[in-house]
Amino acid sequence: MNPLRVIRRRAPDTGPIPVQRPDPDNQRVAAVIPAKDEAERIAATVRAVRAIPHVDLVLVVDDGSEDDTQHLARGAGAVVVRHSHNRGKASAMETGAAVVAMRDVEAGPARLLLFVDADLGATAVNAAPLVPPVLAGKADLSIAVLPKQSGAAGRGIVTGLARRAIQRATGWAPTQPLSGQRCMTRAAFDASTPLAHGWGVETGMTMDVLLQGFAVVEVPCDLRHRASGSDLAGQLHRAGQYRDVAMAVAARKFRHYKQKVTRETSGEPAEDGRSPAPPAERAITENPQPRKRRRRSRN
Numbered sequence: 001m002n003p004l005r006v007i008r009r010r011a012p013d014t015g016p017i018p019v020q021r022p023d024p025d026n027q028r029v030a031a032v033i034p035a036k037d038e039a040e041r042i043a044a045t046v047r048a049v050r051a052i053p054h055v056d057l058v059l060v061v062d063d064g065s066e067d068d069t070q071h072l073a074r075g076a077g078a079v080v081v082r083h084s085h086n087r088g089k090a091s092a093m094e095t096g097a098a099v100v101a102m103r104d105v106e107a108g109p110a111r112l113l114l115f116v117d118a119d120l121g122a123t124a125v126n127a128a129p130l131v132p133p134v135l136a137g138k139a140d141l142s143i144a145v146l147p148k149q150s151g152a153a154g155r156g157i158v159t160g161l162a163r164r165a166i167q168r169a170t171g172w173a174p175t176q177p178l179s180g181q182r183c184m185t186r187a188a189f190d191a192s193t194p195l196a197h198g199w200g201v202e203t204g205m206t207m208d209v210l211l212q213g214f215a216v217v218e219v220p221c222d223l224r225h226r227a228s229g230s231d232l233a234g235q236l237h238r239a240g241q242y243r244d245v246a247m248a249v250a251a252r253k254f255r256h257y258k259q260k261v262t263r264e265t266s267g268e269p270a271e272d273g274r275s276p277a278p279p280a281e282r283a284i285t286e287n288p289q290p291r292k293r294r295r296r297s298r299n
């Protein structure tokens with residue numbers, strides 16, 4: 001699997017984005033774990049995440065669970081905040097980032113945000129490789145590429161939709177566009193807010209971050225999660241994912257169109273003086289993960 005895959009999309013004449021980077025040794029990281037009915041795995045996930053270097057705050061956002069998620073998370077050492085009713089994953093991430101901001105020291109460097117799903121259990125410690133590239137300033141957003149998951153029954157429909165949309169918008173085709181295990185700077189997070197709703201959050205975030213000149217890296221991480229099966233629940237889940245990804249993509253297309261019309265009618269240059277972003281400017285791919293090719297029939 002590819003150990004490192006970086007893409008940087010930046011307008012040609014803008015130069016690097018000025019980012020105030022603190023001493024990497026002192027940079028702190030907040031792990032944000034959105035969780036809905038995760039009683040079975042949340043304690044193991046929290047304990048594993050606490051062992052990741054630089055993590056000094058583990059925040060579980062209980063997204064209206066009906067089970068014991070919040071108590072188990074607290075018992076395992078997390079700070080827990082709770083939505084009184086279910087609002088979806090993206091909303092839980094926004095709540096988490098807002099709570100972290102309140103706990104960041106004023107005038108001090110903002111913590112990096114490490115988003116980790118609640119169902120990773122003990123393997124969550126293997127999200128650790130997401131931190132160093134962001135810490136070192138090599139990327140503003142790192143995304144985990146997971147190994148093949150046992151029991152996964154998807155047919156690549158939602159993944160394909162997300163990947164193609166990101167590629168059309170940015171020139172880059174991510175390996176796992178839906179992967180929610182991500183580490184990012186506060187600036188990159190702010191660039192992707194308001195987050196796309198629900199399951200569209202990762203697709204919208206990757207587009208927003210890349211189109212605003214930030215750098216993204218894909219990092220292989222040996223993580224295991226509860227993969228969706230082929231039963232009715234699994235298919236309904238995928239339908240919801242498809243809907244949210246399609247909505248995130250449509251919203252960004254509309255935004256792009258609106259900005260274009262505004263510029264054309266007012267004669268103004270592109271937003272904040274930048275020229276429209278060019279195709280993918282830099283991509284480093286070492287030992288890339290082979291992608292399945294469709295066989296063409298000879299007939």
Ligand SMILES: O=c1ccn([C@@H]2O[C@H](COP(=O)(O)OP(=O)(O)O[C@H]3O[C@H](CO)[C@@H](O)[C@H](O)[C@H]3O)[C@@H](O)[C@H]2O)c(=O)[nH]1
Pocket residue numbers: 033034035036037038063086087088089092116117118119178179180181199200202225226227228237241
């Ligand atoms: O209303 C919800 C539903 C889920 N979750 C949490 O979100 C995470 C991901 O949910 P999961 O049911 O595990 O979804 P998957 O189908 O496994 O999700 C894959 O695809 C999603 C995008 O569609 C990404 O967000 C995930 O990271 C990726 O693993 C878990 O921690 C959940 O507890 C919430 O916080 N609120």
Ligand SMILES: O=C(O)[C@H](O)COP(=O)(O)O
Pocket residue numbers: 152153154155156157158159160178227228237238241
């Ligand atoms: O099972 C999965 O991997 C996700 O639910 C996405 O489904 P997909 O296989 O249609 O991309």
